[in-house]
Amino acid sequence: MLSAVCSRTGGSPEPSSWTVSTMVPVLLSLLLLLGPAAPEETQAGNYSLSFLYTGLSKPREGFPSFQAIAYLNDQPFFHYDSEGRRAEPLAPWSQVEGMEDWEKESALQRAREDIFMETLSDIMDYYKDREGSHTFQGAFGCELRNNKSSGAFWGYAYDGRDFIKFDKEIPAWVPLDPAAQNTKRKWEAEAVYVQRAKAYLEEECPGMLQRYLPYSRTHLDRRESPSVSVTGHAAPGHKRTLKCLAYDFYPRSIGLHWTRAGDAKEAELGGDVLPSGNGTYQSWVVVEVPSEDQAPYSCHVEHRSLAQPLPVLWDPRQQAK
Template sequence: MLLLLQLLSLLRELTAESPWGLPVVADGPASLAKVVMAELADLKLENKPWPGGTHSLHYHYLALSEPGPGLPQFLAVGYVDDQPFIHYDSRVDRAKPQAPWMAAVDTQYWETETQKQRAWAKVQQVETWTVMGYHNQSSGTHSTQRTFGCEIREDGHTSSFWQFGFDGQDHLSLDLETLSWVSAKPVAVQTKRWWETERCYAEYDKAYLEGLCLTSLHRYLELGSQSLTRKEPPKVQVTRHTAEDGSITLRCWARGFYPRDISLSWWLGEDELVQEAEYVETRPDGDGTYQTWAAVRVPARMENGYICHVQHSSLNHTLTVAWEAPSHQWITSAKVISIIFTITFLLVAGVLIFIKQYSQGGEEPHNSQNPMSVETAQLLC
């Protein structure tokens, strides 16, 4: 990083005025960074009721070395529980709300966040060109990604992460236990040495993630309580799939639920099929809710014996769902059989009438004026 000394005088003021987003610590005197770090470490969670469930706050920063048409040089997006709530685009150069519950925040907050993101845009731009140099790249479009955040689980335990990527690949991550930078690739060792020149920056990141980040998460949950602490039950459906080799898979779908935490399991009688089941990670459904599924392979004609169990905070009991054959399946089959029978009957009748007419009249079968030929044609049609 370059020395962003002009930001250091602003840093302490911003931290005191609005402990919401991530302040900037430039590569200035380590003593000043340690002062800010100490202030962050002193931030404690207020003793307020926790809304329950698992909640998270995380940010994604993206910087481009040479952005193409329509692309920003720097982009920052903040998420609470996977829902975007703040957005900064260097082309607009203003931090803006992304969630309705953020619109009521005062103008001072948005001014503060705008200044922070402007500063981070400069820092990450320097980082981008520096890492490009480590890769012997002096031009072209390249990117760095910084992602970090914290989480509070329903049992009160917390966790945090801090990662840095280059061109979409892992580059460095921060081990919060040892306060060491972990390089994902050999070339990242040079970045690791660069960042380890001042241990206080790793200490600062840890202080932010375990102090200010959690405090901010609490406050955002207060602002968006109606949206972020709501409970929406899952819509559950079991589908049946046949593979090319004839094997049958039952998939238990859960969609449209909130909050994120959910448990899906497959049972056969009194036995839970832990090893046999396949699971996917819960993911956003695109409308502020979540979706996921669990699948299990089953023997043919044994589908009805397998039961999907669903547990979610919006439900006061365990929901059990089994696969059901579509009710219209037998109706459709009967219709097909009836149509085939009718067509067969008409063809046989037509052939018999044709043979009878030809044997009695002795006329050529192609005589279109014969009444029997007309009758035959009508039957065939």
């Protein structure tokens, strides 16, 4: 059974109602839950290929029963779901010729979908619960550092809890849930399945990543400077709220903080970095200051695209009182 998951076998892309902006934040959170993600700050010569799967026992509009997304570093590379059953490259890779045989990739994803949903069904049978709404999720992938394989991961979760993971050093599937004992027996019914899983993580996945990089380095290594907006608002009888928003930047890592007359201020809210849905990121920090305070406040922005930190002054004369 696992051979279908671990070997590349073989339709053409067709449009899908799935939207990257809807699912990317959810899937990035899943990747962090199930295994090491693409490095938060991508350095030269450091790349990753990751796959994230979600299966739903009770699909709803906009969320098919099964969907998969592949990432190069933190960028969505292609999408597949149970409605179209086609692997569809996403921009900018949708404009690239010869990077992948999408007929074979679609067939591979269909095989993986069948096994994935069969496993979800097995788990529901184990717990004798076919009436509830259940979610099965998986993440696996590999990394290259300086053109050499440097790590891999493969794990699954059921209803938000760790279910089973593959340890390539043993090698074996390690159950993390009572129902996973049955899954382990099924996936290890023949020793060749375990060896194929190990070979996928150690050889095939890094090989795929190596093959993709000539088409992708320009996009993955790019630097886009943040646009910055500072605003202030004060309701009668309350402190003034200052917000600094940085957006449209890449790569992901950024530093934002407010200063008062040159001294750093601790943020009240913000600090998270979120995908914008267009391949860039956004982040913000908020501070509260006495409404009568007229001292100079600045938002300081640090990012790899900037030669030096960028201070953006808040001018109370241009803001709401």
